Structures are given as C-alpha cells and as structure tokens.
Amino acid sequence: MIILLRKLRRTIWKTRGQFLAMVAVIAIGISIYISINTAFHNLTRARDIFYQDNNFADYYFQVIRAPEEISQKIEALPEVKKATGRIQQDVAIIKRDKSRATARLTSYNLPLDNELNRIQLLQGRFFEAAPRDSHIEAMIDSQYYTANHLTLPANITIIAQEKKIPLTVVGTATGPEFTYIIKDAGHLFPQPQTFAILMLPTRQAQKILGLDRQINQVLVQFHPGIDEKKAVSKIEKILEPYGYLTSFPRSQQLSHAALQGELDGLLTTSRFLPLLFLLVAAAIQFVLLRRMITRQRREIGILKALGYSNRKLIIYFTGYALAVSVLGVILGIMLGLLFAASISDLYAQFFNLPAAIGGINLKVIIYSILLSLGVGIAAGFSATRSLVKINPAEAMRPKPPGQGYHTPLEKWRWLWQHLSTAWKISIRTAFRNRMRSLVTFFGVTIAVALLVVSFFMNDAIDYMLDKHFNQEIKYDLLVRFSSPVGPKEIIYLESLDGISRVEPFMEIPVKITFHHKSADDIISGIIPESRLKTPVDNQGHQLTIPQEGILLSEKTAQKLGVKAGDKVTVEILIPSIKVEKKELTVIDLNYQLMGQNSFVSLSQAQKLLDENHAVNGALLQVEEAKIKSVEQELSDITGITSIISRQEEKDNIMSMLDSVIYFVGIMLTFAIVLGFAIIYNSSVISFTERRTELASLKAMGFSDREIASLILKETILPAFPGIVSGLPLGYIMAHLYVKTVSTDLYSIPVVIYPATYLFSIGGGIIFTLIGHYLGIRRLKELTPAEILKNID
C-alpha cells in the first residue's frame, strides 16, 4: 500500500494542473458554503442577542395621541409582558448648508432599563432629561452622524410645530429597530445623508411637539404562547378612544423585515450555490478518474497480476479523488473564513449590529468537510466500478485502436459531406466520449448561468433606478408641507426664480379595507395631467389618473385580493382629521418598483378629506442650474418639512451600491473559475489521451495551430451549446432567486439586459479559450518523434 501511495503522489504530481483545477472548484464551493453559512449564523446570532439585550418589541400600535398612562393599562393585560409608550414623529432637520433632511424623532422614557426597544450608546454619552444649561440634548444614529461629518457635541436645528428648535447631539446610538434605517418601504437603501433617527428623552419630545404628557405609539412585548390576535384586538379596543390608527407586528417592522429578507436570501444562496460547485467538481473528478483508469489499464493489469485486490486498487483511485477533496476543503475553509470575515464586515456596514459578528461555526466546518469528502468518495467509487472488470491477461496486451463509429449526425448526408475532416474527427470524438461531453456541456451551462445571475443583480438594480428616477418621477424637487396649504403657497412657489412647473399633490396615509381584510397604504392625489409623476401598470404602460376612483398599488391589491372594478373602503389615518370612511372604485392597479402607494386625482383626494383646495406637497420642475438656489430658498420656509432632490437621492443610492459590485465581482470570478476548470480538464484529457494521434498528425505535416484547432473544435462542440443553454438557465435561476428573497416590502424585478447575455456569452467564450489554451500548452513540446520512441 505504501508503494501505491507513492504512485498516487506521483500521479498527482504528473496531473497537477488538472488536480489543482478540481481543487479550485471544490475550494470555491466549500468557501461559499462556509462564508455564507458563517455569515448567516453570525448575523442571526448577533441579531438575536441584540434583540434580546434591548427588549425588541413584538407589536407596534399607532395612535393620534393618548395619555402616557395608557401603556400601564395595556401592560396590565394578562397577555402583555411589557408595554412602552413613546412618541415617534418625523420632523425636518435644517442642515448647515440649509438643505433639508428628515429626522424620525423617537422618544425614550428615563430610566431606559426596562423599556422596550432600548437604545445602545455607540459614541459620546447618553442624553440627560434636564441638563443644567437648559439645552435640549439628543442622540442620533451613527450613519447620519458619519454621513454628515458631525462632531460631538453637535448643534443641529429641527423644525417642529413650524418653529426652529436647536438641539445638542451628545452621542450616537443604535437600537433593535434601527438595524437598517430606511424611511419607508419604498426605499431600498438607507439614505444616511438625508434621513436620521433622532433620539430624545420623552419629556423633551413632548415639549417640542406639543404633546404634553402624551404619546403616539405603544410598543408591546407579549408573553410567549399567548393568542396574539386576541391580545391585539384587546389593545386596539383600549386605544380606540385615542384615535387608534394602525398596528403591525415585528415582521412588518422595516429594519427587521430588511434584515430577515437578507437572512432568507443568504440561506437560499448558502444551500444552492455550493451544491452547484460540488456537483460540477464531482462530475469532473468522475470523468478524470475514468480516464485515468483507461489510461493505466496496463498497469492495473500488471498490479492485478501481481496480486493486488480490486478493493486496494479502488481505494487507490478513490484516493486521488479524496486528495482533491482534502486539499479542496482545507483551502475552502481558509478562503471561506476569510470571505466570512469580509462579508461580516460588509453586513456591519449595512446593518447596525453592535455585537461582534465574527466567529467560527464549528458545525458548518464539519459539514463542509463531510460534504467535500462525500463528493470525493462518490466520484471515486462510481468511477472505479469499471476497474473491477479489467482482466489482467487482457489488459497487458496493447490496447486496440479506439472504437470509431458513425454518429447520428451522419444521417444528414448533405451536411456531413460539407464538413471538414477536422470537424468530423471532433464530432465523432465528442460522441464517443459522451460522458465527458455531457459533463463539459452541463458544467459550462452552470458556469454561464452563474454569469447571467451575477450580471442580473446589477441589471435589476440599474433597471429599478433607471425606471424610478428617469421614468416614474420626473420632478427635480419634491416638497412636503407640515400641514395642508392653500393655492396661495402654490402660487408663491410658481413665482420663485428657476421653477418652471409646480404640480401640487395631497398625500394621505390611509387604511384600505376589502372584504374584512385591510392594509395600510398611502394615497397620492396628483393632478390628472401630471407630467412629473407617472404611474404605470405592470406592463410599464402609463396610466391616466381617473377623476374618480383609485389606481390601487399592486402590492396592496395583492394583500387584499382586489382586482380592477372592485370597491374598497378608505379610512383616513391623519391624527388631526376626523372624516367618514369613503368607498372608491378600483380603476386599475399601479405597479412601482420602489415605493408603494395608490394614486387618485387631486380633487378626489381633497374630497376624501372634505377639504376643497388644500394640498400638502408639490412636485417642482426646476432649471438645472438653479436647483441648488431654489433648494436654499425653500429651506427658509418653516412650513416645509422636507425637500427631496431627485438627483441627490439618486447619488445617495449610487454610493450605497459598492457592496453589490463586490458581490457581483466575486460571483463573476467564481463562475469564470468554474467554467475554466471544466474546460481545462477536458482539454488536458483530450490532449493526453491522444498524444500519439496528435504526434502522428504533426509528423504528417500538421502545424501546431492546426492541431490546436482540432482539439478546440472538440472542446467547443459541447461547450458552445453549454454557453447557449446557460442563458435560459441563468434566467430561471434569477427568477428562483428573486422568488426566495422577495418579501412584502421588497420585490426585485427579473430584468436581464441583452448586454448581460452578451457579456455572459463573452465570459463563456473567454473561459473556454483560456481553459483550452492552458490545457494544450504542452502541444509545442510534443515532438513527432515521440511516437517512434517505443521502437528504438
């Protein structure tokens, strides 16, 4: 056995190129498995610890205003473990350059100890409830802090109740509901430059917002195992008299949903991606081992004649596959842990999880070892079955020439007669080595499909941004007023220098009910002849705003099971407004990639509110050179709570896309390596298997280039169909991927640009050519004299 081991070592050395190519495929598969699983476990664990440490609430209730004591009343319910009352309201921040940002002002009862959704200090210090110098102290999320280059203590100005109020930011903090800070479900990415979480002691918040001893939000943690539905309706009843607006469970809490979506995506990826690589690795090993057995047929015969058992020989050949697995898994683990660290870093950027998310998961490592050894053993045992049949006496005689035979293709005589001899050789060889051709075909298919999927991620985001910023919205600035305004303000806006068009709108938070099911939504009342915002249907066709009735958001329609023609009930969720519920006919469904809201005509919106001429925002078209100055001018108006610049939003999002590019880059690299490994192996096998044949061609006067092109033909015969079939497979994989990561809040469109297919084809051709040329690089050393050596 020791001699056989030595032989094994030499065989590995002799075939080191192929050996390493297979090791690379295994290593990539394992590294993906380890890194994603480790990241998944780390992220889950960090999240769970963070949630637990900070009493993350189970349910959220929104009211117009309720006395503070209401939380104690809710806490007294048997189902409720803890209830925390607080204020949460969006206010405007006036930045140093006078531009606007939005702050989600959130209040905290002191002491924080037992409250729900506690915050954790990151920098600076906690706010004091009543500082000596009568300043109002606040804390802010660290993203906004960093993005706006603040230094502690920082003075900032907010607008509340149409007054400018200075605050002193004394620290940065994070909490379980702020792991992924986005303003609403319409935003895919955080916008730390323009959106902040502003944390204040409850007393101060009440003073600023004129809500003396009152709150507008109750957070609840339930006892485990209770009937949640019943408890929720009990709480709703308690809150009813105080203008109960809406409630939602943790699963709909924005940052939690985003984090959960990411975790689900990771889990899917961690299951299917490594599997693809390991399958391909197993297939390549299978082909290579079978080839080795045919090649070493004589030696096997000799060893058998000497008395080596089948079992020992099987173990020997399987040993080759196991060596690939062992080296692959070692490299894979090292690479995987390295990637895990950098993926964790990326997530640390993305999600504000303060608990360290490093760490090695032993279980994942053990699984990866078992997986990779399993691949080696499976490939080894299945490939070596043919070894048993080798008869020593027969094997020691020289091998007869390979069986040539007519392929099915030859039935098309006309076609066949017009093929060059080189193509005939290649086609027959490809048919003769069916197994190898199939492995090449499927391997290339998978590699190209992965290329498509990698590019697709880029396409999808690009498409969404383009669609949103260049088609759905055409305004340059959007302003929102703190309370409804009349025609006078609109006329004022029109009079400002640089503004070429003003389209007033009315935005109303509503609850839409249909057949006992209800969903929260936002209704945008815009002018029917709007040019600055255009709703579209799911085909991308522009929808006209109906004078009466509603263009319901597709997501709400899905939740409620509504289709065009149905009548839905609309209830207004504005604290200060008490009006009757109204019924609206659904005219059509509107489809939006980013954001979700329903559209009505402005007059319809005003009717819903019983307000004739009021609007609460406007879309502005501004001459490009004057956008900045108009923004400056608008920010002096305290009645304006937010000013959104389309260009700035777009730039912000673009700056968040680094991580996407990182992932796409890694995926592309992996796909190319996979494709390369397959082609390289099949080329090396073709080359070594036919050394003599090729040498005799060389003797006949074939040039290196002609011989190379012969092998190339043989390689591309299965590879090019593989490239082509990889395209639809990539499309299907993109669909499946989107299906698993889509949530209520997000859905990614399956958009694949034609360029992606072109790039994927290009990638496929590139790895085919590189694999081919490296595989036959010894062609130059092949001397025609080689075939004569066995004589003299």
Place this chain on the structure above:
Amino acid sequence: MSKILLKLIGVNKFYHMGEVTVEALKDISLEINEHEITVILGPSGSGKSTLLNMIGGMDRPSAGSIFFYDRDLTRLDDQELTLYRRREIGFVFQFYNLIADLTALENVELAANLVKNPLSSRKVLEKVGLAARKNHFPSQLSGGEQQRVAIARALVKNPRLLLCDEPTGALDLATGQKILSLLKKINEELGTTIIIVTHNSAISTMAHNIIRMGSGKILEIIANPHPVPPERIAW
C-alpha cells in the same frame, strides 16, 4: 547516375538526459539518390530511428548538415520544417497511428487536405487494395489493412520521400510481405524514393542501398545491384 535527393554531412545528435549525455548519432555522412529504396538496418539502440527523425524533419541534429536537394534542413525554422514534412515527406509507422474517429477514406483525405495537388484519395486506396473497405473505421480493419491505409495516407500527398519505420514490425510474415510488395510497386510505378528503417536484415535484400548502423555510427553502406522481389523474402 540519378540525382542526389538527400545528403547528410557530419551529422551528430546528443541527448542530454539529466546529467548524462547520450550520443545517439556520431558523425553520419551519407547520400541517397532519387527513386531508390534504401534500408537502414540496425539493432535497437543503433540510432536508426533517430536518423529517420532527422531526415523526416522531426528532430534537428546537434551538429552537421542535412540537404534535401539543395535545401539545408538544419537552417529551417519550425514552420518551414512543418511545411517540409507536409510537402515532401510521407510517414509510415510501425503501429499505423491512424485517427480512430475517421474511416479509411477519411484518414487518407485528412492528409490529402494538407497539400495543394494531392492524388485522388479513392485511387490511392484502390492502389493499396482497400477500395472495398474505404468506409471502415480503423478498429474494424486488420493490422495489415490498417498499415495499407497508413501507406495510402502517406502517398496521397504525393511526397518525394517516403519514410517507413519498421512498417512490418507488427505484422505476420505473409502480411508483411504484401506490405513490402506494395512499397516496391509504389517505388516502381510512382518513382517515390523510399527509406525503410528496420532491425530485420531479411528486408534489406529488397533495397537498392543498405546502410548498416550500430551504436550511432554507420558501419557500412552496401550497394545492392540486384534487389530481391519482396515475395521471395522470408524471415
């Protein structure tokens, strides 16, 4: 006196194998005339195959010159050597080395495609007596038949020099005789110059010239004015 086709002057060949230098050919000088059959005779290790490689443009000598007519092969680059093999040389190997995935006819056509004015592939197959088996794959042919295909493949390019390396080495006596007769016929009908390398001295009786080699040197060169017809050769 016919024209000189090949002239070797002081050809040496060393192989460096690790730390030892093997002298495969030592100071070989010889001339081969057009239209003649020459047999290079020698035991294994005598350097006869190395010599054939040099003549066939598959290897280069370490010293000396090889003239094919007035062209010095040692001055040709790789590409020119490939063209030399393509245009001037036909090779026949001991183990035939046919392309397994091509039929007999296709194997011949493969070679025919290499040159501008090849002979007709079908006619050449007819000449070697295999017209009826032209659509068979090598694995469906006997050793003698495979060697005939190999000869046809070499001939179809209409080379001026046919190099045969132990062409009967893997064949039985009767089949071997037929192959030699075929070579003789080719020499007579097409005027192709033929060099046969063998360790079988019986074969040398069919040649016009016999070059005996041993330990990398030429031992003697014998002119044979009365070649024996191959049918009468036995071993």
